[in-house]
Amino acid sequence: MNKIAVVYWSGTGNTETMANLIAEGAKAAGAEAEVIPVVKFSAERLSEFAAIAFGCPSMGAEELEDTEFLPMFESVKDVLGNKPVALFGSYGWGSGEWMDTWKAECETAGIQLAAEPVIANETPDDAASQACRDLGQHLAKVA
Secondary structure (H helix, E strand, O other): OOEEEEEEOOOOOHHHHHHHHHHHHHHHOOOEEEEEEHHHOOHHHHHHOOEEEEEOOOEOOOEOOOOOHHHHHHHHHHHOOOOOEEEEEEEOOOOOHHHHHHHHHHHHOOOOEOOOOEEEEOOOOHHHHHHHHHHHHHHHHHO
């Protein structure tokens, strides 16, 4: 099975843009990719996918969105098994500290991160857009 889920929460559309670019990269590499808003994803869907990219922008004091994204992520993180996982998201202030914290929490939980997280300051520029496509291609190869 070479199907990838790109699960995201987006407040301004920047992280959604990143999700679509990741799916584009995965499809270009021959994988099937489904872009899924966080409210439509749950642990029950994990078996449908060989790899998962999770995307959430920085919120508040450099943290994950806590009303929709964080509860979903907390409900799936202990049952991901050996699935390759990637992280991505956008930020509008600070230095991207939320992603460093999220990555460290995933590693502590034993989540298999397939690649370095991809972040974008506000709307993804050309470099961030290409990094998203590359991440999708990489997930297609490791799925």
